[in-house]
Amino acid sequence: MEGLEQIDREAGKDSFMNSLDGRIKLISSMLIIIYAVYSTNLLILVIMEIYLLILISLSNVSPKYALKRIALILPFGGFIALIQPFFQPGNIIWTGPFGWLHITDYGLFFGALLLSRVTVSVTSIVFLSSSTSMQDLVASAQKLGVPHQLAMLLNLTVRYLFFFYDQLMNILNAQATRCFDIFNKKTTYKWRLRKVGETITMMFLRAFEQGETVYLSMMARGYSDNTRIYRSKVKLDIKDFAFIGITLTLIASLQLVKIFFL
Amino acid sequence: MHIPDGFIPLWQCAIYWIIALIALGYSLKWARENLDEKNIPLLAVLSAGIFAIQAMNIPIPWGTSGHMVGAALIAIVFFSPWAAVLVLSIVLILQGLIFGDGGMTALGANIVNMGIIGGFIGFYAYKILKGIGRIPAIFIAAWASIFLAAIACAIEMSIAGTFPLVEGVIFMGLYHAVIGVIEGVITVVVILGIDSARPDLLPDWVSSRKSEVLE
Numbered sequence A: 001m002e003g004l005e006q007i008d009r010e011a012g013k014d015s016f017m018n019s020l021d022g023r024i025k026l027i028s029s030m031l032i033i034i035y036a037v038y039s040t041n042l043l044i045l046v047i048m049e050i051y052l053l054i055l056i057s058l059s060n061v062s063p064k065y066a067l068k069r070i071a072l073i074l075p076f077g078g079f080i081a082l083i084q085p086f087f088q089p090g091n092i093i094w095t096g097p098f099g100w101l102h103i104t105d106y107g108l109f110f111g112a113l114l115l116s117r118v119t120v121s122v123t124s125i126v127f128l129s130s131s132t133s134m135q136d137l138v139a140s141a142q143k144l145g146v147p148h149q150l151a152m153l154l155n156l157t158v159r160y161l162f163f164f165y166d167q168l169m170n171i172l173n174a175q176a177t178r179c180f181d182i183f184n185k186k187t188t189y190k191w192r193l194r195k196v197g198e199t200i201t202m203m204f205l206r207a208f209e210q211g212e213t214v215y216l217s218m219m220a221r222g223y224s225d226n227t228r229i230y231r232s233k234v235k236l237d238i239k240d241f242a243f244i245g246i247t248l249t250l251i252a253s254l255q256l257v258k259i260f261f262l
Numbered sequence B: 001m002h003i004p005d006g007f008i009p010l011w012q013c014a015i016y017w018i019i020a021l022i023a024l025g026y027s028l029k030w031a032r033e034n035l036d037e038k039n040i041p042l043l044a045v046l047s048a049g050i051f052a053i054q055a056m057n058i059p060i061p062w063g064t065s066g067h068m069v070g071a072a073l074i075a076i077v078f079f080s081p082w083a084a085v086l087v088l089s090i091v092l093i094l095q096g097l098i099f100g101d102g103g104m105t106a107l108g109a110n111i112v113n114m115g116i117i118g119g120f121i122g123f124y125a126y127k128i129l130k131g132i133g134r135i136p137a138i139f140i141a142a143w144a145s146i147f148l149a150a151i152a153c154a155i156e157m158s159i160a161g162t163f164p165l166v167e168g169v170i171f172m173g174l175y176h177a178v179i180g181v182i183e184g185v186i187t188v189v190v191i192l193g194i195d196s197a198r199p200d201l202l203p204d205w206v207s208s209r210k211s212e213v214l215e
Helices: A004-011 A022-038 A042-058 A063-073 A075-087 A105-131 A134-143 A148-177 A189-220 A238-261 B010-055 B071-078 B081-099 B107-132 B134-160 B165-197 B203-214
Strands: A092-095 A102-104
Touching (some): A004 A105, A004 A148, A022 A105, A022 A238, A022 B010, A042 A063, A042 A105, A063 A105, A075 A102, A075 A105, A102 A105, A105 A134, A134 A148, A134 B081, A148 A189, A148 B081, B010 B081, B010 B107, B071 B081, B071 B107, B071 B134, B071 B165, B081 B107
């Protein structure tokens, strides 16, 4: 959540990718992720990663920022991928000093495959969220058929993410001014845990009460269960069709190359 | 516990997605029938709050840090597992779509683990155990919601062939048994805090107190 403001700032920049319709970027990113998860060929995943990095560079997003975001998300997936060579069955290519640790050829391949899939998928999400504002993402999901009730929930949640991010920062700053450090081991763990609990209680109550206030404000403006969010109809233009066409062609070509040549 | 993309084959992802979509549909139906039109604004803003709560780092004794999930907390406060399914689904959708925290193809599995299993275990464990005392019941319910969701995650990874079952259950089980204790303690502190500040938000708690007074 720390990167919330930066994600929003990057998504608000002017670029060719930012100017594309959100629906097209959402569909393309999901197709890339689905194909990456389906793919079992490392070369194909490398090509897809290069394609995504080109898209990110066309999004006017700082490469350092994009790589940092990808690297921050990778640890959990990376850890699971890195231990694959030690327990996947296959031909043993290395045995540890006491004979209890083995590395198999299939394990190495499978670990590399998992790491490549996660990297491509995360890069796809970084591309999507760096080139499309959160409100636009939710609006695109609604235009693509997400039920109105769910769309409204997502829409309102996104709107209040920033509010609660500020609230959380206010609470944490106020604690910091009183020299409270949650990781300070000079105070007892039990006491620190209670303080975290009290902070979370505050956040929970503020969220609940804000929810009630928002509900009353919406009611006063005529909100009812049948209320729909207005979305102006935006027609897709040539560049939108060109972008999804290139993405689909790339995926189809990679699949054909895999079938006939790999 | 957020499973990333690529760790579960597509056909298995489809099964988890179907289960998650059915549960999400039921949770929306629950919200319509039980919270009237108030459901949308309240649950949406609360989801944003839970999002922020999940972003808070909580120290873990051996030096690392974790975060709260909150499925049991939501289920106990609203006295329904469907509230947890709905709020956690919203949080997980946005975490996956905006932050890449948890995969999009694995979103169904993540909703099943943290939303459905976390919410239902949290709710029913509390409901069954509240006879032994509310505080131990809340603690055990929150602990079990984390622990069993992690075990489910290990089983799913094992079915997917990405992690062996025994090692996965031991590793995920041990780690989340400790994380679950922290979730349990914090859930107790939060619910006691709500009870002192806004007891009207705990209908189950308040109604049982009334009956205790009447007795």
